[in-house]
Amino acid sequence: LRQYSHEWDSELASEAGALHDSSSAAIAIDFEKCLRCGRCVTACDTVQDMNVLGMAGRGRERHPALITEAMSLSKCISCGQCAAVCPVGAIAERSEWREVLNQLDSKRKVMVCVTAPAVRVAIGEELGTGPGSVTTGQMVAAQRALGFDYVFDVNFAADLTIMEEGTELLGRLRTAWGLEPPAAADDDSSSSSASSAGRQGHQDEAAGRGHHQGPGPLPMFTSCCPGWITTVEKSYPELIPHLSTCKSPAQMMGAVVKCYFAAKLGRQAEDICLVSIAPCTAKKYEAERAEMLREGEGQDIDYVVTTREFGRMLRERRIPLASLLEAPFDHPLGESTGAAVIFGNTGGVMEAALRTAYELAVGQPLPKLEVAAIRGLAGIKEAELTLPDDAPPGLAGRSLRVAVASGIGHARHLLQAMHSGQGPRYDFIEVMACPGGCIGGGGQPKSRDPLVL
Ligand code: SF4
The missing domain is CATH 3.30.70.20 (Alpha-Beta Plaits)
Known part of the structure; x- marks a missing residue:
């Protein structure tokens, strides 16, 4: 079959x-x-x-x-x-892959390709090199062979997400710990301030453990996964203020390419056709959301093709991925750190953000970069991070409790436990909709059995 x-x-x-x-x-x-x-x-x-x-x-x-x-x-x-x-x-x-091939053939636009972290460990499997084989260099070479003018890496934007989300978390924590005054209300928001306060009571009730007002309530939830965002919007709208305000890495990449990179080329955003290769079907929906549209200029990301669709493109053009010589990503949007790579796994976003928040708070890197408690494929994972005694005044000895859920069912269980008051009081929660995170995404190769995860 x-x-x-x-x-x-x-x-x-x-x-x-x-x-x-x-x-x-x-x-x-x-x-x-x-x-x-x-x-x-x-x-x-x-x-x-x-x-x-x-x-x-x-x-x-x-x-x-x-x-x-x-x-x-x-x-x-x-x-x-x-x-x-x-x-x-x-x-x-x-399906969008045939339209992408047509765009490549037409040569009407500057063709830019960006690839999500989980694709590089799956495209080889789709094309027969075996599950888990890392084919980053061959993947880049294959994208060039397809005709893309620039090949960038979503890992670059994953690093942006880490900085933004880590900083946002630290801001919410500092306010919760009384180290910073809550942000002033907007001038025009006397009524919205009131409704905000009203919403807060509701959030606390729904989240069970929402425990602070300020720049954003705790617990803060990650916002990288469009499947999770849709779940919140449809099932838990009262949790919307708890979501990080960051766009997903793919959409950050879209904004950077269509603004910064277009300007570097001396071109307009509409001169660029941006194709995102993702493990994810929900990203197709995310790219079309109203918030992701540039006024009068269309979408930041023009096409989203899954890992399976990328495989079809390579088969159609008879590009032999496994026998290509490795090629590097283009500069400057192909640079990234090791923290960006782990975004593809459940717990990866959390681990990366914790590293950043810790370093921003304490002024030195986490002594042990791997946060072992939130690695692995368990549906719900928890960890506690305590800041050292030599941290700046007010931060020393403070503890941060985090949870990671993969699979929406596990997230629902976590929320129910929080709502009933049974669970611990979390500060930061990562949720990814797919089992195991994006490596188990709905657009990944079919030669695995996702129900096993
Ligand atoms: Fe997409 Fe699934 Fe990853 Fe969420 S967990 S971003 S739905 S692949």
Whole structure:
């Protein structure tokens, strides 16, 4: 079945005129190819752990029409786990790879490619070099061979995220610890101030442990994962102020390329076609969000193609990834640190942000860079970090409690425990929608079994 799914992908069926539902920005469904195996429904229920589709049974009675129903009921978070387990491509990511090849062929625009951390350890698997093989240099060479003018790395923006999110966390903590006065209310916000206070009470109730007012409430939640953002918006809107204000690394990269890099080239944003290669189907939806549009200039990221779609592009152009000589990313947006690389795993964003917040607070790096307690594939992980006695006045001996959840179901359990008052009082929580984080994303190769994670 796995081989079958590689050969019979969604594009082939839709081009043949089969029944096709592409009402989602992330997912397309072809009912004629459905085997009624029910894997999609099981994956959806497993990831969200809430019987999203309202069906008790499993197996042949479960049909992707139920996924459509979930979308229409606004329960879909675009994570694409249904597409990742469909053995025949009846459910697949909304295809954009042919449009990208057309753009490359037309040579009308400056073609820029950016790649998420989790793709470099998966594209080799998609093309037969074995699971987990790191093919960063060959991947860059393949992107050049496709015709991209510039090949940059989303890891650059992951480092920006680390600096922004670590600084934001430290600001919220300093206010919570009474080291900084709460930010002054906006001049025009006497009414919004009141509504903010009203919201705060609600947040505390919903988060169970929300325990401070100021530049942003605690616990702070990461904001890198569009599947998690959609979950908050649809199921826990009272938690919105708890989300970090940072864009995801991919969208930060989009803004940097369309502003900074366009100016460096002496071009306008619309002269550049930016293609993001991601493990994620939700990023297709994220790129189209109203907040990500440049006024009068369209999207920051023009196309999002998944790891699987990237593999199709290379097969279509007969580019042999494994036998290419390694090539480096372009400067200056191809530079990054080791902290950016771990963004692809559950706990990676948290670990990277903790390193930065610690160094900003104490003035020296974390003595041991790996925060072992938040590594690994467990659904919920916790850790406590205590600042040293020689930290600046007011910070010495302070402790920071963090939690990491991967899979929306685990995040729901964490929130329930917090709401009931059973769990500890957290300061910072990372949530990634997919099992194991982005390495288990809905756009990754199908030769794995995500339900095992
Ligand atoms: Fe996308 Fe990663 Fe979130 Fe999955 S965990 S929805 S791959 S950002």
